Amino acid sequence: MxxxxxxxxxxxxxxxxxxxxxxxxxxxxxxLPLPERLYLPLRQHAGADAIPIVKPGDKVLKGQLLALAPSEISAPVHASSSGVVREIALVTAPHPSGLPAHAIVIEPDGEDRWLETGVSGxxxxxxxxxxxxxxxxxxxxxxxxxxxxxxxxxxxxxxxxxxxxxxxxxxxxxxxxxxxxxxxxxxxxxxxxxxxxxxxxxxxxxxxxxxxxxxxxxxxxxxxxxxxxxxxxxxxxxxxxxxxxxxxxxxxxxxxxxxxxxxxxxxxxxxxxxxxxxxxxxxxxxxxxISRVVTVAGDCVANPRNIEVALGTPVKNLIDACGGLTADPKRLVLGGPMMGVSLASLDVPTMKGATGVLALSKAEVPRAEESPCIRCTSCVDACPMGLLPLEMASRTRIDDFDGADEYGLKDCILCGSCSFVCPSHIPLVQYFQYGKGQQDAKRTAAKKMDYTVQLSLAKQQRVDAEKAAKAAAKAAKKAKKTKRVKPTANTPNTLSDTEKSASADSNVEVKTEDQAL
Missing domain, CATH: 3.40.50.11540 (NADH-ubiquinone oxidoreductase 51kDa subunit)
Incomplete structure (x- = not known):
């Protein structure tokens, strides 16, 4: 009900x-039909990069494990189709920076053969x-x-x-x-x-x-x-x-x-x-x-629709499947317009978290020039977390990230509501993304330093333990030598007890014979 x-x-x-x-x-x-090449980034998840277990030239089946998760906060990568691993190379990552990322490149064989799963019951x-x-x-x-x-x-x-x-x-x-x-x-x-x-x-x-x-x-x-x-x-x-x-x-x-x-x-x-x-x-x-449903939309897309696509398929293939672009987009977005990431080109692979591919026209991306904050508090009213975006932004601007944390930067979900309602068109969410990134880098550096200190202490403990073990062994050897009995030159002690007894009996017999003579 x-x-x-x-x-x-x-x-x-x-x-x-x-x-x-x-x-x-x-x-x-x-x-969507399979592309000529599949580009499977080793990081399609929160956490550490997956570790490849295949090499160029290997034949793989659909669903076969390609890269292992190195830790719990990670995820393995599987083949989206059967084919041949051509290379493990750097490809353009779906990120505003356009920085490269390591990916496993597969050339599909067109058979799309599944690996036997063996699941029953x-x-x-x-x-x-x-x-x-x-x-x-x-x-x-x-x-x-x-x-x-x-x-x-x-x-x-x-x-x-x-x-x-x-x-x-x-x-x-x-x-x-x-x-x-x-x-x-x-x-x-x-x-x-x-x-x-x-x-x-x-x-x-x-x-x-x-x-x-x-x-x-x-x-x-x-x-x-x-x-x-x-x-x-x-x-x-x-x-x-x-x-x-x-x-x-x-x-x-x-x-x-x-x-x-x-x-x-x-x-x-x-x-x-x-x-x-x-x-x-x-x-x-x-x-x-190994696949997901993706929305392809925006004024610049000829035929918007939802497509089930093999992971690793270039975004360009999704656009082409929807009739291509009707005009040059003002903004390309992977995900939604509020929280998605802008793309520098269509030469990026589809990943596990790709909910949409948007080609937005100029009319869909209204953007006036940024002006000073007028203290209207519209961002405060819009924030679903009850934070003070204007205060967080003012501290982030001067790199006072600890001050921004005091106003709730850690609790910000980067939804973009504050930027959406800001009459001064201040890119507030971009400040918060920057601030969160800097704080994450700071925490990572601190963890790395702590780990380095732990390694140094552990090494020193090993060195001290080795020195102590050597000293103990040397002392034990010396003590063993002092306890050993050393024979003198005048009284050689080389005969056994049986030999000494036999020698004594022989002397008695000789003396008896002499007395008889």
Missing amino acids: LRSFLRLPRVQGGVHPKGFKSDSSTMAIEK SPYDVDPLTLADRVAQAGIVGMGGAIFPAAVKLKQGAKHEIKTVLVNGAECEPYLTCDDRLMRERAADIIEGARLIRHILQAYRIVVAIEDNKPDAIAAMREAAAPFGMVEVQVVPTRYPMGSAKQLIQTVTGSEVPAGSRSTSVGVLVHNVGTVYAIYEALSFGRPL
């Missing part, structure tokens, strides 16, 4: 950008932690753009009492409709994936949260959830950034996640619908994350 919005707590802040969703939301998902008969390990081995990360390894969240959740599995179907970013189409077309699979997550976490219930501007998705998900009493589809107001985990939790449950804490602290674990679908594929069929 639909809950009334009046019963829900009012979420602070947020904005109402125009949706621009109608063009792509009406088009069913289409599968029901996943509900498998131990929950084993299922979480399978999610890790499948390389699944947050598909809503966060790209945080999904298995880490599942394992953290297993340490807490999780009451609610919250499936995030809000999709509040303008233009993006990939989650909308996924819920319409694969609702039963998403519900099954959510039930598997509930099984892993031993949670009480499942709530699928969908914004009220997606009536078809709501209907499809409700129909799929109807047979399961523990699954509820809840409609939430259309308001950006409703898709942010903390805002969604507060809207759905009424609980506020404390600053610096995770959602598990209030008994909730959140996963995007795309992530849930990938978990279903991994646990039911043993398929790793």
